[in-house]
Amino acid sequence: MKPVTSAKLKELEQANWFGAVGRSRIGGAKMVSSWMEAVVSCADSKWQTVQYDAMYLHKLAVHDKLRRITPEDRYRLDMEAIRGEVTQGNVVESGPYLKLDFPEWDQAWKALQPGIVAMVKEKTKAVVDRDGLPDVVVKRATWDVVCMAMEWEFSEVEPPGFYDDMSGVYLHGHFLCGWEGRFPEGQPIVY
Amino acid sequence: MNPRTQTLLQTLENADWFSCVGKRDLPNVAYVSSWLHAAASFPNVEWGNLGLQRGHIIENKASQKSKERAQLWSELLKEFRPLLNEMVKRKTETVVKAQGLPAPFVSNVFGDMLGIAMESEYSDIVAPDFYTNLILDAYLKGHFPCGWEGKYPEGKLIVY
Numbered sequence: 153m154k155p156v157t158s159a160k161l162k163e164l165e166q167a168n169w170f171g172a173v174g175r176s177r178i179g180g181a182k183m184v185s186s187w188m189e190a191v192v193s194c195a196d197s198k199w200q201t202v203q204y205d206a207m208y209l210h211k212l213a214v215h216d217k218l219r220r221i222t223p224e225d226r227y228r229l230d231m232e233a234i235r236g237e238v239t240q241g242n243v244v245e246s247g248p249y250l251k252l253d254f255p256e257w258d259q260a261w262k263a264l265q266p267g268i269v270a271m272v273k274e275k276t277k278a279v280v281d282r283d284g285l286p287d288v289v290v291k292r293a294t295w296d297v298v299c300m301a302m303e304w305e306f307s308e309v310e311p312p313g314f315y316d317d318m319s320g321v322y323l324h325g326h327f328l329c330g331w332e333g334r335f336p337e338g339q340p341i342v343y
Numbered sequence: 344m345n346p347r348t349q350t351l352l353q354t355l356e357n358a359d360w361f362s363c364v365g366k367r368d369l370p371n372v373a374y375v376s377s378w379l380h381a382a383a384s385f386p387n388v389e390w391g392n393l394g395l396q397r398g399h400i401i402e403n404k405a406s407q408k409s410k411e412r413a414q415l416w417s418e419l420l421k422e423f424r425p426l427l428n429e430m431v432k433r434k435t436e437t438v439v440k441a442q443g444l445p446a447p448f449v450s451n452v453f454g455d456m457l458g459i460a461m462e463s464e465y466s467d468i469v470a471p472d473f474y475t476n477l478i479l480d481a482y483l484k485g486h487f488p489c490g491w492e493g494k495y496p497e498g499k500l501i502v503y
Contacts, residue, residue: 188382188443196386284376286383 153264157304161271164297164322169275172325173343181321181342182332187283190343193330194292199341202331203292206314207299213313214306215254257302264301272297289327296328344422348463352430355456355482360434363485364503372481373492373501378442381503384489385447391454393495397473398458401465408468419464420457427456455488 153161173190177183184190193199216226233251272294280290300319303312314336321328321342330341364381367374375381384390406413431453438444455478462474477500481488490501 186443187379189445191379191382192385192445192447195383197388198386284379286375286380288383 153301154305154307156307157264157301160304160319161268161297161301164300164319165271165275167275167323168325169322170279170325170327173327176324176326178321178324178326178340178342181340184329184341184343187285187343190327190329191286191289193341194327195286195288196330199292199330202335203295203299205335207295207302210299210303210310210313210315211254211257212252214257214310215252217309218256257306260305261298261302264305265298268297268301269294292329293322293327296322344419345464347466348460351463351479352426352460355459355479356430356434358483359485360482361438361485361487364487366485369481369484369486369502371499372486373499375489375501375503378444378503381487381489382444382448384501385445385451387490390490391451393491394454394458394473398461401462401469404469405465412465412468416461419461423457423460427453427460431456451489452487455482 173187174185184193212226215221216223221229272290276285276290276293279285296315296318299315300312303310303314303316318328318340321340327343328340329343332338332341364378365376375384402413402416405416431449435444435449435452439449455474458474459479459482462469462471466475478488481500481502486502488500488502492499492501
């Protein structure tokens, strides 16, 4: 793990998780006012899609920088991949998820994930137990922190983006539970 | 509307909805333990799709048995929507207020009621199944059906 990732995770570990839910506001976010609303929002597959899109777009940017793939080359490669899928009669998803062979990313993910799973479980346990929160809250928060760590881990290649921006939500004691609008336009939904 | 559906809706009207949430008194179901856990199912695509798919199956089977009856499908939906909308609003009002349940909860209950009514309308030509045996039963017994554990038809209904 890079020192920057370790330092940022330490900050998160020292934060008062969910300590400000329902109390203060986060600028530029749509706030919800109860765990009920937060759970319904975060369980929505639309939010899961935004979470995945944000991760994938960053992964692609890191990959292309490392492999010295220009935006023109990226366009050409994507078009070739789509043509290949269509020629084989496969359905091409409307999302941006084309297969990306990127072992450095996969290895870093595999190395970071177990520690983050344990950390998020520990940091959320008190509130989960007190308020009887369902698993989906911990799942969504864990995904967010793994993606933050991945952005920090590759920050020498590509400046951190979406998830780094969202780390403030957790640092300030809130829960990131959705997205309003058509990503990347729009704003986060926060409890 | 068929008289048997009228009777069924009256039975639903008289039932004490959500009166047994939190109790574990039904056989062969899985439970969630709070409204908050049930809430995670409101936007759940798989659960929503299962309900829609069971509705399509009733429509397809009806169409195989009787073209004439199947042609009435849209008309029946039109007839049921306002009635059920009104009933669901009335029957969920108290719990929505008490628990702060959001709009998707009411939409889910409405979808369940529509499925129950349509299954009843066609029950003389399509054997009642998902909506009557599982969903209706849960509501009449004071619970809220909120998911499926396993791969349908294997597995169990999840209720609160």
